[in-house]
Amino acid sequence: MIRFTVNGERPETNVPPETPLLWFLRDNLSLTGTKFGCGMALCGACTVHVDGVPMRSCSTPVSSLSGKKVTTIEEIGRTPVGRAVQAAWIAEDVVQCGYCQSGQIMSATALLTKNKSPSDSDIDEAMSGNICRCGTYNRVRAAIKTAAKAKA
Numbered sequence: 001m002i003r004f005t006v007n008g009e010r011p012e013t014n015v016p017p018e019t020p021l022l023w024f025l026r027d028n029l030s031l032t033g034t035k036f037g038c039g040m041a042l043c044g045a046c047t048v049h050v051d052g053v054p055m056r057s058c059s060t061p062v063s064s065l066s067g068k069k070v071t072t073i074e075e076i077g078r079t080p081v082g083r084a085v086q087a088a089w090i091a092e093d094v095v096q097c098g099y100c101q102s103g104q105i106m107s108a109t110a111l112l113t114k115n116k117s118p119s120d121s122d123i124d125e126a127m128s129g130n131i132c133r134c135g136t137y138n139r140v141r142a143a144i145k146t147a148a149k150a151k152a
Contacts, residue, residue: 004065006031007075017063021055022046024062025072033073033102037131044130047103048072054110056129073102081147082109088147096134104130108144117148 002013006029015024025031025048034057037045041056048057049071076082085108088094095101104127111118111126118126123144132140 002062002066004062004068004070006070007072013062015062018061020058021048021060021062021065021070022057025057025070031072031074035099035102037100037103042129042131043100044103044107045100047106047130049076049106049110052110052113054107054129073106076106076109079109079113081112084147084150085109085112085143088143088150092139092143092146094136094139094143096132096136100130100132100134104132104140108140108147112144112147118144 002017003010004013006025011029013024015028022034022036025034034048035045036058037043039058041059044056046056046058047054049055050060050065051068077086082105085105089101089105094104107127107130111123115122120141123141127140
């Protein structure tokens with residue numbers, strides 16, 4: 001059995017060690033906010049935090065998580081930075097179809113946790129692995145700047 005924490009809980013992990021974290025979260029824990037996008041860690045829809053670092057859950061096997069702390073979109077709003085990012089997402093009307101947004105919010109929260117006042121290039125770099133088919137990139141950048149000001 002692999003032992004790790006998900007949103008402050010220690011779930012039973014009697015799944016094959018190669019099981020992607022994404023499917024463990026969705027199928028075993030019913031945490032469906034983390035989305036399947038590409039299955040190859042290219043689009044960012046499945047982004048979660050592992051020990052505070054954004055990771056693509058579709059390509060992260062549960063066997064690599066022993067002793068680690070996983071945070072999903074369901075929990076991120078309980079942190080001050082996560083709350084600020086979610087509020088900014090609403091204020092800037094970021095969401096169009098919404099499919100990629102949980103991954104976008106997770107990446108933005110990780111950025112603002114490390115960098116309280118990111119430049120445009122910092123934002124571009126941190127968000128480069130998150131694809132939005134609707135093209136809301138300008139609104140994403142505006143929301144990150146709004147959240148940064150709220151946290152300043």
